[in-house]
Amino acid sequence: MPFSKRYTLTQYLIEERRRFPSASGDFNALILDLALACKAISRAVAFGELGGAMGNHDADGAHAINVQGETQKKLDVISNEYFTRLTEWSGHLAGMASEEMEEPYQIPARHTRGKYLLVFDPLDGSSNIDVNVSVGSIFSILRAPQAVIDSGRDVVDADFFQPGATQAAAGYALYGPSTMLVLSVGNGVAGFTLNPNLGEFMLTHPNIQIPADTHEFAINASNSRFWEHPVKRYVDECLAGKPGPRGKDFNMRWIASMVAEAHRILMRGGVFMYPRDTKDPSKPGRLRLLYEANPIGFLMEQAGGRASTGREPMLAVQPTSLHQRIGLVFGSRNEVERIERYHREPVQVELTNPLFAERSLFRD
Numbered sequence: 001m002p003f004s005k006r007y008t009l010t011q012y013l014i015e016e017r018r019r020f021p022s023a024s025g026d027f028n029a030l031i032l033d034l035a036l037a038c039k040a041i042s043r044a045v046a047f048g049e050l051g052g053a054m055g056n057h058d059a060d061g062a063h064a065i066n067v068q069g070e071t072q073k074k075l076d077v078i079s080n081e082y083f084t085r086l087t088e089w090s091g092h093l094a095g096m097a098s099e100e101m102e103e104p105y106q107i108p109a110r111h112t113r114g115k116y117l118l119v120f121d122p123l124d125g126s127s128n129i130d131v132n133v134s135v136g137s138i139f140s141i142l143r144a145p146q147a148v149i150d151s152g153r154d155v156v157d158a159d160f161f162q163p164g165a166t167q168a169a170a171g172y173a174l175y176g177p178s179t180m181l182v183l184s185v186g187n188g189v190a191g192f193t194l195n196p197n198l199g200e201f202m203l204t205h206p207n208i209q210i211p212a213d214t215h216e217f218a219i220n221a222s223n224s225r226f227w228e229h230p231v232k233r234y235v236d237e238c239l240a241g242k243p244g245p246r247g248k249d250f251n252m253r254w255i256a257s258m259v260a261e262a263h264r265i266l267m268r269g270g271v272f273m274y275p276r277d278t279k280d281p282s283k284p285g286r287l288r289l290l291y292e293a294n295p296i297g298f299l300m301e302q303a304g305g306r307a308s309t310g311r312e313p314m315l316a317v318q319p320t321s322l323h324q325r326i327g328l329v330f331g332s333r334n335e336v337e338r339i340e341r342y343h344r345e346p347v348q349v350e351l352t353n354p355l356f357a358e359r360s361l362f363r364d
C-alpha cells in the first residue's frame, strides 16, 4: 500500500477522539508523548553494545537492585528516565508508577498536574537484553481519583489501586526487528509500525483479533514441579498431543520476554501462562499486576482474547499494592476458559498403581 494511504498514529488518535466531541485532547497528547518515549527507547536499544548502555546499572560501584529484588540493567534506568522526562512536563499527569521506582513518582512542582495516572514497565524482558532478544515497554493509563485532581496533592500508592477494567488506555511498544506500538484506547486494538525514515508510527494492523483456538502454548517448564494441579493437567494434556484428550498436537514457545509473547499471541493466537505456583510462598506469581498483567490483559480482552488469574478475570482484580505480583494466563479465549475451568473442577484422583499410571514429564 502506498505511504499516502496509511494513517499515522496522530491521525488514528484524532479519528478516535471524534467519538468524544467534548474531549480536550489531553489524552491524545499524552499518548503521543508516550510514543515519543518509546521511539527514544527504541533507538537506545537498537545501538546495542555501540551505545555504551548494555549491562547492569551501577549505583555507587555496586549493581543496583530494584524494588523487585532484581538487578537493574542500564537500559532499565535509561528507559525509565525517558518515560518520566517525556511525560511529566505536559500537564496531563497527576502522577506515575513504574517497575523501576519503589514509590509513586510525583510531578515536579514546576509543572502543572493533570487528570491521568501513568503506570509502566519501562523495559520488559530486560534480563535478556544482552542476548539481543526482542524487548518492549508496557504502559497503562488510569484516571486519577477526583480528590487528587481537585486538590493537586501528591499521589499515594492507593490512588493506583484500580481494577484493570477501568484503564483508559493500555499498550506496549515492541523493540524487535521492527519497532511496533500496539494500543487500545478502549475501542479494539490497533498496531502501528515505526517508519524509521519518518520517525512516525504508521497504522499497519487496524483491528487485531486473537483467534479463539490455538495449538501453541508458552510457559516456563523449569517451574513445573511448583505448578498447581490445574496447570499441570493443562500442560500434560497439551503434551499428550494427538492421541491425548485434546486430540491435536501442540507447539511450545518460551521467549522469556512477556511483551514479545503477548505480541505473538495478538498476531496469531496462543496461550501464555505465568501461573501462581509454590516456588516462593511470598510471591503469588512472577509478573506484576499493575504494569504487566493489567495492560496486557486489557489488550487481550479488547482483541477478543481473555486474561485471567486462573481463578478470576484479571481485569476484575482489586489491586492492594503497587508492585503486587499475580498469576497470569492470557491469550486465545477458548484455551484460557479451559484453564479457568480446570481451576474450578475438583482435583481428579489418579491411579496410583504404576502399572496403570500414564507416563508424564510433568506429573507430580
Ligand code: AHG
Residues within 6 Å of the ligand: 070, 099, 121, 123, 124, 125, 126, 127, 220, 256, 257, 258, 259, 286
Ligand atoms: P522484567 O524484565 O520487566 O523484569 O520482566 C521479565 C518477565 C517477563 O518479561 C518474562 O516473561 C519473565 O520475566 C521471564 O521469566 P523467567 O525468567 O522465569 O523465564
Ligand code: MN
Residues within 6 Å of the ligand: 121, 123, 124, 125, 292
Ligand atoms: Mn516486565
Ligand code: MN
Residues within 6 Å of the ligand: 076, 099, 121, 122, 123, 124, 125, 126
Ligand atoms: Mn522491566
